[in-house]
Amino acid sequence: MTVSRPRMLRTGDEIRLRGSLYTVTSVTGTGVRLADIVGMETTMPLTEVLTGRDLEWVSSPRGPAPLPPAGLLDGLPESAVKQALWWEQHLIELLTGVAPDTPPESAPKPEYDPRRHSLRQRELAKLTELQAAGHSVSFPTIKRLRSAYEKQGLWGLVDRRLARPAGPTGRVDERIVAATVQAIAEETNRSTGTVTRLRRRVTQILAAQHGTSAPDLPSPATFYRLVTRLSRGKHTFGSAKTRRSQAKAPQGPFGSVSAVRPGEWVQIDSTPIDVRVVLDNGMVDRAELTWMADLGTRGIPAAVLRPTTKAADAAVLLARALTPEPMRPGWADAVRLSRSVLPHRRLTALDERLEHAACRPVIVPENIVCDNGKAYISQTFRTACRAMGINFQPTHEGSPWEKGVVERSFDSLGTLFAQYVAGYVGRSVEHRGENADQDAVWSIVELQALLDEWIVTVWHNRPHDGLRHPLTPDKALTPNEQYAALVEVAGYVPVPLSADDYVELLPVAWRAITPSGIKLNRRTYDDKKGALNDYRRAHSGVTAKKGLWEVHYDPYDVTRIWVRNHHHGGWITVPWKHLRSSPAPFGELAWQHARSILRQRGQDKATEAEIAQAAAQLLDRAEQGPEQPPRTAKRDRRVAGRTRATNSPSGPRPEPAPKDEDVGEAPDVAAAGNSPDEPLAKVIPLPVFDARKEARKWRF
Structure with a gap:
């Protein structure tokens, strides 16, 4: 891999022109002075030299070398990179006469001065220097590395055997590779197994396809490395759910859908x-x-x-x-x-x-x-x-x-x-806490x-990374x-x-309107103001439903239901008969009270600190659980959770109840009898049951 850059004609360059070898001795604005191998100088127009079709650069001692591919160098052993850098220093000195670590104003060494010695003479001088220092180097090696450095830069000095990428399957027989790929594909819909089971399946595939000429499997270590490379990203020995999902993914890149307005997707x-x-x-x-x-x-x-x-x-x-x-x-x-x-x-x-x-x-x-x-x-x-x-x-x-x-x-x-x-159990069994x-x-x-x-x-x-x-x-x-x-x-x-549209989307149940109201999900709904009086025990007119009435209910709001008036049209809102809170939570009276509080607080814009504080308080309440009386055992808290009334709807109310609506009353059994001032009721003992005396009353 090389990066080409424009060539520049400089003093000391060796070029081949018209079949002869020349050294550039000087360059002016319009001409070039060239010296042949015997020292004879000649002057030629600069445009004629540069536009010559047979112009060939033999060496460019001061020309910039190609940029090294840094990413490829990072994947090489450290010793190979150090060896290439060592050769680069010597070749730069050979080509320019000045070592790369010397000051810019330093004069070239006499034996490497391009103005005094030809390229071959400088190469022989470098060979003598390296051999004298104890390095086993030959002249062809120096010549080959110098040419590679001028063409490819530092990358040309790297041992290509180390830079050669290894195949994913190494030297394993292609028949074994094909059988392994088939066995890995078969694991997609199976329960997750081990490499040992996969190795046995590969043996079976080879025997079925090649018979007695089937190749022997490599060692377990080599086979394990082969399977690791071939199953990369397929979760062959991981989650079965993820493996099936990955197998169904398309081979190409995922597409994307852009939304330019809310609700588009x-x-x-x-x-x-x-x-x-x-x-x-x-x-x-x-x-x-x-x-x-x-x-x-x-x-x-x-x-x-x-x-x-x-x-x-x-x-x-x-x-x-x-x-x-x-x-x-x-x-x-x-x-x-x-x-x-x-x-x-x-x-x-x-x-x-x-x-x-x-x-x-x-x-x-x-x-x-x-x-x-x-x-x-x-x-x-x-x-x-x-x-x-x-x-x-x-x-x-x-x-x-x-x-x-x-x-x-x-x-x-x-x-x-x-x-x-409170009650968090983790995303799986291994993440679940004790009890x-x-x-x-x-x-x-x-x-x-x-x-x-x-x-x-x-x-x-909260800021979202997708936005x-x-x-x-x-x-x-x-x-x-x-x-x-x-x-x-x-x-x-x-x-x-x-x-009305909200009610239409709610689930439907067909019920009868009895004197006691409407029963739905073990709850009784009735309107004491008389909205249902004209329809109790009445036929709805829907023969297909045997005269039952169409009731719409919100599964997340047990406080009321809506009955379709099949006789006069519209909806009849029916509250829960035993709803203990009056008025209903989030009803109109609650809104009136909330508005009065808001007027006292003011209507300034919300700050990030207020929102952060509200979020922290919310998580604290969620972690602590519902408020309980003091000295309440953990078992009692669970019982309280089971018996807690579901009278706090989470969904919106499309049709709030009137302010003066009587939604029913229910005695607070927990509060009754707790006051020490209340008189105790008179105890009336029950008579003892006598079976013989009761039998004499029977008539046969």
């Missing part, structure tokens, strides 16, 4: 979260997280936790993405939409609900990319996408890299959020509330900053989903 996926929670049935297990990732802003439009993801959950996730995220009691004022970098004035002018929303932007997906999971390719989810005008784009089978943004975001969730939550499941004190509803707060507080305000401008790569933007930038460039202004 949105990816959705599900994965078990590495936190054990208390489910609604009291069991302790890992919940399944389903969330969306916007390619343009790297934001999270919505995220939900469920025991298992179903088609209805995916549709609800879509509805939550299209609905503003309300501020909730206890959230830091710094995460309010009006204090963020988002264009809140423009958005609030379109929807008044955004006035009291959190700084999670509403992103309307244009294209949704998902895998071939049953929840996503179901008719329910596809119908929801079609109703919202969303293009549904499933990936190819076994191609997780086609939605790499959302896949990578799951890893970030584990390191930024999950590992700080990690005993710390599972959060219910799935409470963990959903923590997750929503973390997404608003941390994720959307770096090519002209300013050292500065990473946050998802909210990128959203604001894309809105200004693309003119994207989302219109949030209306209340």
